[in-house]
Amino acid sequence: MKLDIHEVNLAVEAAFREHGSGNVQMPPKVYITLPDGDFRTMPAYMPAEQLAGIKCVNVHPENPGKGLPTVMALTTILDPGTGLPLAILNSTGLTDLRTGAAGAIATKYLAGKKTVIVGLVGTGRQAAAQLGAISREIDVAGVRIWSRKEASAGKFAEKFSQFDCRTGTLPFVCDSDVIVTTTPSRSPVVQGEWVHEGTHINAIGADAPGKEELEPELLKRAMVIVDDPTQAIHSGEINVPIRNGLFSPAEIAGTLGEVVLGLKKRTNSNQITIFDSTGLAIQDLAIASLAMKTGEFQELEFP
Amino acid sequence: MKLDIHEVNLAVEAAFREHGSGNVQMPPKVYITLPDGDFRTMPAYMPAEQLAGIKCVNVHPENPGKGLPTVMALTTILDPGTGLPLAILNSTGLTDLRTGAAGAIATKYLAGKKTVIVGLVGTGRQAAAQLGAISREIDVAGVRIWSRKEASAGKFAEKFSQFDCRTGTLPFVCDSDVIVTTTPSRSPVVQGEWVHEGTHINAIGADAPGKEELEPELLKRAMVIVDDPTQAIHSGEINVPIRNGLFSPAEIAGTLGEVVLGLKKRTNSNQITIFDSTGLAIQDLAIASLAMKTGEFQELEFP
Numbered sequence: 001m002k003l004d005i006h007e008v009n010l011a012v013e014a015a016f017r018e019h020g021s022g023n024v025q026m027p028p029k030v031y032i033t034l035p036d037g038d039f040r041t042m043p044a045y046m047p048a049e050q051l052a053g054i055k056c057v058n059v060h061p062e063n064p065g066k067g068l069p070t071v072m073a074l075t076t077i078l079d080p081g082t083g084l085p086l087a088i089l090n091s092t093g094l095t096d097l098r099t100g101a102a103g104a105i106a107t108k109y110l111a112g113k114k115t116v117i118v119g120l121v122g123t124g125r126q127a128a129a130q131l132g133a134i135s136r137e138i139d140v141a142g143v144r145i146w147s148r149k150e151a152s153a154g155k156f157a158e159k160f161s162q163f164d165c166r167t168g169t170l171p172f173v174c175d176s177d178v179i180v181t182t183t184p185s186r187s188p189v190v191q192g193e194w195v196h197e198g199t200h201i202n203a204i205g206a207d208a209p210g211k212e213e214l215e216p217e218l219l220k221r222a223m224v225i226v227d228d229p230t231q232a233i234h235s236g237e238i239n240v241p242i243r244n245g246l247f248s249p250a251e252i253a254g255t256l257g258e259v260v261l262g263l264k265k266r267t268n269s270n271q272i273t274i275f276d277s278t279g280l281a282i283q284d285l286a287i288a289s290l291a292m293k294t295g296e297f298q299e300l301e302f303p
Numbered sequence: 304m305k306l307d308i309h310e311v312n313l314a315v316e317a318a319f320r321e322h323g324s325g326n327v328q329m330p331p332k333v334y335i336t337l338p339d340g341d342f343r344t345m346p347a348y349m350p351a352e353q354l355a356g357i358k359c360v361n362v363h364p365e366n367p368g369k370g371l372p373t374v375m376a377l378t379t380i381l382d383p384g385t386g387l388p389l390a391i392l393n394s395t396g397l398t399d400l401r402t403g404a405a406g407a408i409a410t411k412y413l414a415g416k417k418t419v420i421v422g423l424v425g426t427g428r429q430a431a432a433q434l435g436a437i438s439r440e441i442d443v444a445g446v447r448i449w450s451r452k453e454a455s456a457g458k459f460a461e462k463f464s465q466f467d468c469r470t471g472t473l474p475f476v477c478d479s480d481v482i483v484t485t486t487p488s489r490s491p492v493v494q495g496e497w498v499h500e501g502t503h504i505n506a507i508g509a510d511a512p513g514k515e516e517l518e519p520e521l522l523k524r525a526m527v528i529v530d531d532p533t534q535a536i537h538s539g540e541i542n543v544p545i546r547n548g549l550f551s552p553a554e555i556a557g558t559l560g561e562v563v564l565g566l567k568k569r570t571n572s573n574q575i576t577i578f579d580s581t582g583l584a585i586q587d588l589a590i591a592s593l594a595m596k597t598g599e600f601q602e603l604e605f606p
Binding site for chain 2: 081
């Protein structure tokens with residue numbers, strides 16, 4: 001299946017617009033803890049697009065050693081009028097793309113620049129998705145790359161040679177216009193002193209209780225935008241600082257939906273902006289709907 | 304797919320035993336409201352059986368007019384060790400059976416008799432499933448049948464001619480050892496005065512906020528057993544009386560899991576016992592696991 005990334009970005013942006021307008025039903029994701037990971041259930045309904053469904057997605061960090069991806073996802077789309085399952089999609093790749101799209105939308109609205117240097121902290125599949133999506137919305141003049149394993153940074157730079165890529169230390173990479181963090185870290189990787197005024201950060205990695213990538217001091221200095229407050233408080237970048245009393249839910253500046261609607265925006269060019277992404281079920285519905293128009297399908301008998 | 308009903312009953316009973324022992328993860332089902340119905344997402348994990356998964360099920364009362372069942376269900380079974388989807392099952396028929404099984408288990412433990420007259424209030428698919436499951440666990444000496452439409456009661460009696468079936472008025476049908484209510488009613492159908500001492504009731508129909516089938520006075524006189532307290536309070540037979548202050552969650556006598564474990568039981572032969580069924584995700588996992596051993600499958604590529 002070949003999706004146009006700009007179209008994905010637009011579809012996901014439309015979903016955030018609906019979310020910002022309060023026009024969706026989307027309970028917080030439900031977590032089930034398994035011995036070596038977890039799985040999450042994400043149902044939603046977006047009346048404007050006549051889209052209803054559920055994504056089910058696991059996170060098993062030991063999977064690569066077993067020849068399987070860490071994250072795998074299935075999305076079931078239902079006809080809202082009858083509840084009939086219309087499609088079951090392998091949404092493992094789609095999940096990467098829809099998360100990349102959220103980062104691209106946040107960057108487009110919040111970075112405050114048309115041309116940027118992007119600093120990547122972490123070089124996994126999501127780093128690639130973020131770079132791919134962001135570069136479709138604004139001009140990427142250069143990419144700075146850091147990975148815990150130096151070799152991974154080098155490989156990533158080779159793979160994305162269409163960009164002006166440089167690998168380097170964390171302070172070097174954080175000296176960028178847009179920082180994208182995509183690590184599975186459980187303690188801050190990015191120190192506040194490395195981040196200059198006016199930077200926009202997509203904080204993507206923290207998606208479960210206990211995970212964090214940014215020094216809490218950075219959150220205090222910044223305008224913090226979340227995708228969904230309930231999910232972000234539970235499992236986003238702000239979850240650990242909130243539990244430790246270093247950040248308060250009242251300090252959340254707004255949601256990405258409100259940003260897309262123009263209700264919330266960067267107040268000046270020196271402000272640091274942070275987008276705390278946890279991933280919304282409506283992003284999954286939006287991209288599934290797009291995939292259903294272009295993908296290849298196998299008929300299954302039902303009911 | 305041909306499942307042995309007694310085996311289904313045993314598998315579902317084992318799931319309730321795990322539930323009663325506190326050995327399962329099962330968040331309350333999540334409801335999404337659609338214009339003409341709803342859909343419910345039910346994830347769970349049962350470590351003892353190494354079973355993890357999700358059932359997604361809709362309820363659209365107008366569907367029969369559109370040539371579709373009111374209720375349709377899909378169950379996805381995941382490998383707990385890796386999160387890999389192992390099977391996606393059409394669980395529309397399985398849902399009927401696993402609900403029937405819960406009724407059969409409740410009847411076996413609570414009716415206090417080896418031979419019973421069963422009174423059916425409602426004659427839909429679930430009435431058939433309950434009768435089929437109960438009759439595999441205890442001796443059914445006769446069946447009394449009431450439906451809002453008299454013709455439906457007659458048709459049901461014809462279809463189940465292996466039993467001594469009689470159709471009749473509600474008071475006649477409620478004068479039974481075991482009453483099974485399976486209507487979609489939003490106001491009490493069964494009056495307390497019709498129910499004699501020692502009766503066991505499977506209250507199956509109420510499975511969403513606002514639904515109820517029994518006069519609240521009956522609940523006050525009876526020992527009320529639920530499948531899951533949180534779900535029952537939200538959407539079971541007790542949901543309306545609780546909202547109206549006519550019943551209190553503290554009056555719940557116990558769970559079916561506790562009954563299976565022998566921790567809760569009928570205290571004397573004159574007691575009225577009520578099983579308030581809402582349907583648990585672990586019942587769906589149990590029957591899916593059984594179906595996976597006997598069913599026919601189509602291979603799908605993943606991931």
